Amino acid sequence: MTPFISFNPGPSQLYFTVQDHVRAAFREGVPSVSHRSSTFEKIFQATTEALRELLSLPDSYTIYFTGSATEVWERISQNLVLQTSAHLVNGAFSRRFYEIAKQLGKKPVCIERALGNGFEYNLEIPDQVELIAVTHNETSTGVALPFNFINHLKDLHPQAIIAVDAVSSLPYPAFSYDQIDTVYFSVQKGFGMPAGLGVWIANENCLAKAESILSKGYGIGSYHNLPTLHQYAQKNQTPETPNVLGIYVLGKVVKDMLARGITAIRRETDYKAAILYQTLNQHPLLSPFVSQKEFQSKTVIAAHAGEHLPRVWETLEKNGLLPGEGYGSLKSTQLRFANFPAHSKEQMEKLVDTLETIG
Ligand SMILES: *Cc1c(COP(=O)(O)O)cnc(C)c1O
Numbered sequence: 001m002t003p004f005i006s007f008n009p010g011p012s013q014l015y016f017t018v019q020d021h022v023r024a025a026f027r028e029g030v031p032s033v034s035h036r037s038s039t040f041e042k043i044f045q046a047t048t049e050a051l052r053e054l055l056s057l058p059d060s061y062t063i064y065f066t067g068s069a070t071e072v073w074e075r076i077s078q079n080l081v082l083q084t085s086a087h088l089v090n091g092a093f094s095r096r097f098y099e100i101a102k103q104l105g106k107k108p109v110c111i112e113r114a115l116g117n118g119f120e121y122n123l124e125i126p127d128q129v130e131l132i133a134v135t136h137n138e139t140s141t142g143v144a145l146p147f148n149f150i151n152h153l154k155d156l157h158p159q160a161i162i163a164v165d166a167v168s169s170l171p172y173p174a175f176s177y178d179q180i181d182t183v184y185f186s187v188q189k190g191f192g193m194p195a196g197l198g199v200w201i202a203n204e205n206c207l208a209k210a211e212s213i214l215s216k217g218y219g220i221g222s223y224h225n226l227p228t229l230h231q232y233a234q235k236n237q238t239p240e241t242p243n244v245l246g247i248y249v250l251g252k253v254v255k256d257m258l259a260r261g262i263t264a265i266r267r268e269t270d271y272k273a274a275i276l277y278q279t280l281n282q283h284p285l286l287s288p289f290v291s292q293k294e295f296q297s298k299t300v301i302a303a304h305a306g307e308h309l310p311r312v313w314e315t316l317e318k319n320g321l322l323p324g325e326g327y328g329s330l331k332s333t334q335l336r337f338a339n340f341p342a343h344s345k346e347q348m349e350k351l352v353d354t355l356e357t358i359g
Helices: 017-029 039-053 069-080 092-103 146-155 204-215 227-233 242-261 263-284 306-318 345-357
Strands: 061-065 086-091 109-114 131-135 160-165 182-184 198-203 299-306 334-339
Touching: 017 242, 039 061, 039 242, 061 069, 061 109, 061 227, 061 299, 069 092, 069 160, 069 182, 069 198, 069 227, 086 204, 092 109, 092 160, 109 299, 131 146, 146 160, 160 204, 182 227, 198 204, 242 263, 263 299, 263 345, 306 334, 306 345
Parallel strands: 086 109, 086 131, 131 160, 160 182
Antiparallel strands: 061 198, 182 198, 299 334
16 A cells, blocks of 8 residues: 555544654553553643643643543533433534433524535524523534634533533644533544544533533433542543553653644644645635635644546545545545644645646
């Protein structure tokens, strides 16, 4: 197999230090480390401290490990919602969270906008909702919501918990953590790692809410309920035998990102997004799928290719570049390009140059 550069949003291109860290982990015996040992506690601590620094997380937040972001959807519904949550739905991932809340017997409200769209500021959200679920970056369509919009949800609903899906945008976004309550991601997107680890970050409001639901005699789940996760996290441990290798590698990758600097990562992300959008804007066969600039994602860039898709795909592939397919119903007309820290400027320039040869 010839090596290719994967612009698929997830699993995506590995961060360039991952292989070395995995080798080192095996050399050091990390996969056999007991999750009740002080060695594990040090790994847990190193990873959570590095992540806290990278994201500038306030002390009121705690970092927990799960199996995936899909698991976090279930945990949020179980632990933070007794009856009703509002879901801002504009694609397949935001919709899936809404469906999970329904499956768990909650009464979620779906506030839906068409694929490729964002939400208006004066959005109507029912007063009684306990939680507002918002997807910062809807991976299926390449729509990112402006920070101002996300921050403004807390002002609209000071009582509601604000839950932000940042699976395909972190570490790029600089969230105002005092305007939200919980945020989560999986590692196989922006962190450039093999799949199989989710990160759930939640503040004290979330813990208090879970404890209050529990104290009223309702179930909040057994495997990863928030109070139990929290109790173990205080000891730098997890309730179950976790993905120790994943937690170790995440800590190393985050340290590499810290060494590079989050400002540099953000600046490069902006640069790479700008050259790709510029190419799409000027291209004879392609155009950005998201037409409103304020909603165009910096980290997952969707292109409308229409009938030209097979030709574009073939040319990219011949040049060792693997795009992501369009999602669901957009599969035959759309291409998606991840723009994560693992994608170098040179790789993005190569993608842009190759796209420009197609006409
Ligand atoms: C990929 C993705 C998820 C689900 O992540 P898993 O690791 O598959 O559970 C959730 N939300 C968004 C926005 C995603 O892109």
